[in-house]
Amino acid sequence: MTRPTTRSLLVTLGLIAVTGALPVQAKDPVPADPWEIIHAARELGDAEVRRDTLRDPLIVARSGSLRYHIAFYGCDLGRDCETLLFQARLFDPRWERDPPKPTDMDAWNATKVYGRAVLTASGHAVLEHPVAMHGGIPKETLSAIFEAWRDALEEFSDHIDFER
Numbered sequence: 712m713t714r715p716t717t718r719s720l721l722v723t724l725g726l727i728a729v730t731g732a733l734p735v736q737a738k739d740p741v742p743a744d745p746w747e748i749i750h751a752a753r754e755l756g757d758a759e760v761r762r763d764t765l766r767d768p769l770i771v772a773r774s775g776s777l778r779y780h781i782a783f784y785g786c787d788l789g790r791d792c793e794t795l796l797f798q799a800r801l802f803d804p805r806w807e808r809d810p811p812k813p814t815d816m817d818a819w820n821a822t823k824v825y826g827r828a829v830l831t832a833s834g835h836a837v838l839e840h841p842v843a844m845h846g847g848i849p850k851e852t853l854s855a856i857f858e859a860w861r862d863a864l865e866e867f868s869d870h871i872d873f874e875r
């Protein structure tokens with residue numbers, strides 16, 4: 712267990728002085744464990760836990776007709792991971808004639824908070840969003856993250872004229 716820093720103690724004491732109570736901690740946080748996160752992914756559609764090429768956990772899932780995956784980073788034996796990376800790689804055969812342009816990605820990134828868009832050299836439009844999971848997060852927050860991801864996927868596919 713790490714010792715609290717002077718700054719964190721001062722912030723806590725300041726909160727007690729202002730509110731009269733200690734800061735509220737998440738009750739039963741969801742850990743960054745693929746076997747826990749899979750439940751939230753299944754709220755959007757089909758999802759299963761697999762392994763990537765390095766044998767790290769990977770959730771492969773769908774939201775409606777859109778496929779995406781969730782990679783896990785900074786794990787301890789595949790559990791207690793530090794970061795999740797939501798990612799969708801979209802490709803439409805029509806794009807061989809008229810691919811999305813870097814300006815399409817720039818326009819998305821300039822107006823959206825959730826999901827960073829990039830265009831790969833191979834012509835895939837990629838939407839990704841990292842989530843810090845240190846110590847887990849409340850179930851309600853995890854549900855909100857998945858809802859925001861679903862909305863971003865749908866809006867992004869419309870933005871780049873991806874046929875579903």
